[in-house]
Amino acid sequence: MKIKVNPNVELREIEVVINCPREDETVQRIVATVRAINKRLHGRFDNESYNVDINEVLYIDSVDRRVFFYTESQVYETEKKLYELEEYLGNSSFFRASKSTIINLNRVRSLRPELGARLLLTMENGEKVLVSRQYAQSIKAVLEVD
Amino acid sequence: MKKLFIGLTEVFSTFIIILGIQFLLLMIRAPFVFPNDDISRYEMKICLITALVFAVAHVFIFSDHIAEKMPMLRRCLISFLPCAVTAGHLVYEFTSSSLLGLRSDGHRLYAQVFDMYFSVIVGAIGIVLVFFLIEMQFRKIGKRYDKALQEYKQRKKEEGKL
Numbered sequence: 001m002k003i004k005v006n007p008n009v010e011l012r013e014i015e016v017v018i019n020c021p022r023e024d025e026t027v028q029r030i031v032a033t034v035r036a037i038n039k040r041l042h043g044r045f046d047n048e049s050y051n052v053d054i055n056e057v058l059y060i061d062s063v064d065r066r067v068f069f070y071t072e073s074q075v076y077e078t079e080k081k082l083y084e085l086e087e088y089l090g091n092s093s094f095f096r097a098s099k100s101t102i103i104n105l106n107r108v109r110s111l112r113p114e115l116g117a118r119l120l121l122t123m124e125n126g127e128k129v130l131v132s133r134q135y136a137q138s139i140k141a142v143l144e145v146d
Numbered sequence: 147m148k149k150l151f152i153g154l155t156e157v158f159s160t161f162i163i164i165l166g167i168q169f170l171l172l173m174i175r176a177p178f179v180f181p182n183d184d185i186s187r188y189e190m191k192i193c194l195i196t197a198l199v200f201a202v203a204h205v206f207i208f209s210d211h212i213a214e215k216m217p218m219l220r221r222c223l224i225s226f227l228p229c230a231v232t233a234g235h236l237v238y239e240f241t242s243s244s245l246l247g248l249r250s251d252g253h254r255l256y257a258q259v260f261d262m263y264f265s266v267i268v269g270a271i272g273i274v275l276v277f278f279l280i281e282m283q284f285r286k287i288g289k290r291y292d293k294a295l296q297e298y299k300q301r302k303k304e305e306g307k308l
Binding site for chain 2: 029032033093098105106108110111112113114115116118119120128130132140142143144145
């Protein structure tokens with residue numbers, strides 16, 4: 001695979017063009033990775049707005065119809081609904097853990113089974129997140145276990 | 147309120163299942179224990195109470211809402227004592243007496259007390275053994291999952307380098 005970078009001061013934003021013989025799985029993975037680069041979540045903390053890189057987000061949680069996303073040190077509130085975030089974060093390492101939680105699998109430190117065919121995830125900040133029976137199977141499929 | 151309703155529904159459905167199994171076992175046992183009589187009200191009462199204890203313990207251990215707030219070990223430890231006593235009582239009433247023959251003489255109080263202690267210990271050992279086996283199995287699976295997680299992260303990293 002050849003990679004060329006052509007700097008052009010006349011361009012207003014970065015333009016990525018992929019030249020390929022056919023659109024195969026590798027090309028789709030490149031597209032998904034490039035799309036994920038600029039993905040950020042808009043949230044509020046202490047009456048101030050922040051744009052947080054999705055790779056910093058550990059998990060997203062919905063409590064009493066309010067949606068929060070958690071980084072290692074902060075908790076931000078977002079105006080978006082959980083299903084909107086799920087759509088937005090598709091093709092990345094975010095997966096549903098329960099009806100009210102989306103987790104970033106890249107920021108999981110360890111996982112172990114729980115009674116009742118569930119999974120217990122330990123995030124990188126030490127917090128524990130429970131994956132319900134309904135969604136445990138899809139996470140196992142992503143990890144290619146069972 | 148909704149969570150309470152879900153919890154009560156879970157307790158009720160588990161209670162019915164456990165009670166059903168106990169009654170089934172009681173029916174199988176009845177011709178041998180009560181050849182000329184109906185099943186006693188006392189035995190039915192035992193089934194109802196033990197089914198209720200096991201149902202509450204089951205929901206306490208398996209419920210999502212409690213699992214989010216309390217680690218598995220603590221949930222198991224809390225439900226251990228009532229489960230051990232209940233299991234011991236079941237052992238005392240339905241098995242150990244026939245195994246040891248200690249209750250053949252109903253007036254021998256010391257034999258009954260010994261039988262009861264023995265039953266509770268057997269019940270407790272049984273429950274500890276089950277918890278131990280589950281924990282060992284979960285640790286083994288957990289290691290496999292962790293390995294798969296590292297492989298997943300590696301794959302993602304390589305995709306990022308493309």
